[in-house]
Amino acid sequence: MANKTYTVAVVGATGAVGEQMLKYLEERQFPVKELRPLASKRSAGGTIRFRGQDVVVQEATPEAFEGVDIALFSAGGSVSEKLAPEAVKRGAVVIDNTNAFRMHPEVPLVVPEVNKEAIRNHKGIIANPNCSTIQMVVALKPLYDRYGVDRVIVSTYQAVSGSGWQAVVELEKQTQASLAGDQLPLNVMPVSKLDKHYPIAFNVIPQCDVAQENGFTLEEMKMVRETKKIFDDPEIKVTATCVRVPVYRGHSESVYVELKQDFDLEEVRSLLENAPGIVVKDDIQEQVYPMPIDAVDRTEVFVGRIRRDLHHPRALNLWVVSDNLLKGAATNAIQIAEALIAEE
Amino acid sequence: MANKTYTVAVVGATGAVGEQMLKYLEERQFPVKELRPLASKRSAGGTIRFRGQDVVVQEATPEAFEGVDIALFSAGGSVSEKLAPEAVKRGAVVIDNTNAFRMHPEVPLVVPEVNKEAIRNHKGIIANPNCSTIQMVVALKPLYDRYGVDRVIVSTYQAVSGSGWQAVVELEKQTQASLAGDQLPLNVMPVSKLDKHYPIAFNVIPQCDVAQENGFTLEEMKMVRETKKIFDDPEIKVTATCVRVPVYRGHSESVYVELKQDFDLEEVRSLLENAPGIVVKDDIQEQVYPMPIDAVDRTEVFVGRIRRDLHHPRALNLWVVSDNLLKGAATNAIQIAEALIAEE
Known part of the structure; x- marks a missing residue:
């Protein structure tokens, strides 16, 4: 487990929270094998910087989640509603920062300091609560x-x-x-x-x-x-x-x-x-x-x-x-991801 | 009563609230016979505009209240503590916008919409509550x-x-x-x-x-x-x-x-x-x-x-x-003054 690495998608990689997610994945030395920054068609084709490399932003399509282990979503509720099930179908665990699934009875809503144990019950999607x-x-x-x-x-x-x-x-x-x-x-x-x-x-x-x-x-x-x-x-x-x-x-x-x-x-x-x-x-x-x-x-x-x-x-x-943008969003999402891989 | 006019002092006439008091006395056509703008020694000698006239700002001293009917104070608690009793001694009714006398048992604390009747019990000083x-x-x-x-x-x-x-x-x-x-x-x-x-x-x-x-x-x-x-x-x-x-x-x-x-x-x-x-x-x-x-x-x-x-x-x-600056300070003070002269 200690040496396992993961393919991580960040959906909304060019947004306010997505940018912090990338920064925080790097700072916390999250075991990323491959980073897949995803965004809307409009933002695709640009690059973001990750661990000293330029990484091309791809369009967030269902196929973009092939081979992804963990998908961090922060691109608005409608994007999550459409693409989170597609990511799950392809084997990813989704950590969703939008309001789309938070109150769904089968989706754990997690703040690690409070209810980390709820992560165990996930069925593919774990929701990140609202910042406030x-x-x-x-x-x-x-x-x-x-x-x-x-x-x-x-x-x-x-x-x-x-x-x-x-x-x-x-x-x-x-x-x-x-x-x-x-x-x-x-x-x-x-x-x-x-x-x-x-x-x-x-x-x-x-x-x-x-x-x-x-x-x-x-x-x-x-x-x-x-x-x-x-x-x-x-x-x-x-x-x-x-x-x-x-x-x-x-x-x-x-x-x-x-x-x-x-x-x-x-x-x-x-x-x-x-x-x-x-x-x-x-x-x-x-x-x-x-x-x-x-x-x-x-x-x-x-x-x-x-x-x-x-x-x-x-x-x-x-x-x-x-x-x-940090504990209210990106940090909490990545703490969920850390707790998730610690459970494996 | 309808034709009675008053000598009105504004202490702190060059401050944020004092300026609004002057504006509001003018707009509400308060029956001002003589306006006496008072301020610290530093601000004295300048002029303020009132009813189309330049009026010289005088230093706020005990003697400056001679002949004043109504003194509106808004120059900080220490100025009120020192000079409000001097104004009262010279026959003025003081309406004080500072914290100096608000909780004094003999000083009415008045918001006309709430407790206008308390004005009747004044012994020379009426306090204007805090803005909030x-x-x-x-x-x-x-x-x-x-x-x-x-x-x-x-x-x-x-x-x-x-x-x-x-x-x-x-x-x-x-x-x-x-x-x-x-x-x-x-x-x-x-x-x-x-x-x-x-x-x-x-x-x-x-x-x-x-x-x-x-x-x-x-x-x-x-x-x-x-x-x-x-x-x-x-x-x-x-x-x-x-x-x-x-x-x-x-x-x-x-x-x-x-x-x-x-x-x-x-x-x-x-x-x-x-x-x-x-x-x-x-x-x-x-x-x-x-x-x-x-x-x-x-x-x-x-x-x-x-x-x-x-x-x-x-x-x-x-x-x-x-x-x-208005209902929280200047307007409320002048509404008190209006209620006061209506009682006469």
């Missing part, structure tokens, strides 16, 4: 294990890169236009496929993803549903308000947690400090707390502003920050 | 009256102008430097008088104002304490997380409210629509919701994302936006 869910459940896990979690009320401060490179470019161009007093380009935010587009430069938008019937957005409902599935606990209650802010990378979350038992605040801090994947930055007196600007290119989840609620005896408040 | 509190209590008032409010969990998205013009300039300069790849000027955010300064351009900072012993910040505790005082209800529970975002003007708030009784969501919407000072913008299906960019230069409080909580039977979620 991942960082929250990593922070909740040690509290869940020690005290139980009754409910969570979360408000997010989400970076534009969650909507892809086009959103990053739009924030930059809008900011330049705003400073120059020019008209702002408005094509992407809050949801590119919807009719109305609003400025994100020097603004905040209380909508990430499309609206649902119940008045919440899909992004908010992802946090609600995925948290239950990852903890395998239909009783855990989450209410979310998801908001886009003019930040390139790094999602922040204001998290109120009601535990099932009373807790000791020092013990909470110690549990978080000792939990895998978490870095505690928590000393408001010394102005120490997590910020997105410090989380960029880091794979951990940063937790701070840890404080007992003023009113509810079993509640506390946290501030949780992580790089949405 | 004002917009929240305006939105809560119709719900409080109809159902009672048990508790509130709020996360804020606060504009930099809450820290004055220097913060507005810093956001702009940092943004320019960031786009150019230059070193960022770091002098103001999150709290100018503290040791450490962090970038606000393309970042969010989970600290507004100084830390308190309990791990909350002063800004957060203002929301907790001021809400109780304004509603004259020590039982109302507020938990706040206050966060600075790279927005020039307009505070946003994600507000979770537990009511004392069950409610009908359509009735909630109708109560909010008919409440003074509120504009409801609420249709997520059509991408209609408040955003800071739309609230600038508007005096109302905008409410949207109105939705029943997914779990708690008496809770709902709101998104509340207002111009922090």
Whole structure:
């Protein structure tokens, strides 16, 4: 097993998350025998750099998955819906970063720090949760294990890169236009496929993803549903308000947690400090707390502003920050791949 | 009374809020007999424009309040502490926009839409609440009256102008430097008088104002304490997380409210629509919701994302936006002045 190597496909290799996947596969020295970067017809033919070599990007077709062992998908839900079954049919295990299969009962939804064991039950597809869910459940896990979690009320401060490179470019161009007093380009935010587009430069938008019937957005409902599935606990209650802010990378979350038992605040801090994947930055007196600007290119989840609620005896408040392209997407996907090959 | 006119001092006339006070006194045709713009020694001698005239800014000294009927203070807590009693001694009624007297038991803390009647009890000083509190209590008032409010969990998205013009300039300069790849000027955010300064351009900072012993910040505790005082209800529970975002003007708030009784969501919407000072913008299906960019230069409080909580039977979620320099400061102060002269 130690010497086994794998043919790895990255679908969406030229996208914001795909680029981080390639970088991270290289940095973590993932045992790649052959890398197969795949993308839309439009992006095919270009090259990406991997381990000092130029690798040609191929078009993502069903045949492109012949001989692939692990296929990392991050090219949008419709691409996954169409091609993930084709990859599985050809013998690949798919790790899918889109919303396409996350709630499918036969698809494990995995954050290795929380439910690595769920990987064993896969039937070809393993889903990577939504970025805003991942960082929250990593922070909740040690509290869940020690005290139980009754409910969570979360408000997010989400970076534009969650909507892809086009959103990053739009924030930059809008900011330049705003400073120059020019008209702002408005094509992407809050949801590119919807009719109305609003400025994100020097603004905040209380909508990430499309609206649902119940008045919440899909992004908010992802946090609600995925948290239950990852903890395998239909009783855990989450209410979310998801908001886009003019930040390139790094999602922040204001998290109120009601535990099932009373807790000791020092013990909470110690549990978080000792939990895998978490870095505690928590000393408001010394102005120490997590910020997105410090989380960029880091794979951990940063937790701070840890404080007992003023009113509810079993509640506390946290501030949780992580790089949405790394732990929120690429890092988590590759950690799943690492756990997968460790099981073999 | 209808023809009575007043000598009005504006202390901090050259500041971010002072400028809006002058503009708003003019627009609302407040019955000003004489305007007396006051500022620090450094700013004295310059002129401001009022009703088409240049008016010389005088130094704010005790003697400058001779003959003043109404003194609007917005030049920081230490200036108010020193000079508000001097103004009162000389017969002025002080409307103070700083934190200096807000929690003093003999000082009414007033948001006219909520507790205008408290003005009657003043003993020379009336306090204007903190910007983030004002917009929240305006939105809560119709719900409080109809159902009672048990508790509130709020996360804020606060504009930099809450820290004055220097913060507005810093956001702009940092943004320019960031786009150019230059070193960022770091002098103001999150709290100018503290040791450490962090970038606000393309970042969010989970600290507004100084830390308190309990791990909350002063800004957060203002929301907790001021809400109780304004509603004259020590039982109302507020938990706040206050966060600075790279927005020039307009505070946003994600507000979770537990009511004392069950409610009908359509009735909630109708109560909010008919409440003074509120504009409801609420249709997520059509991408209609408040955003800071739309609230600038508007005096109302905008409410949207109105939705029943997914779990708690008496809770709902709101998104509340207002111009922090207007309803959050200047407009509210002048509405207090209007209510004051109407009482005479």
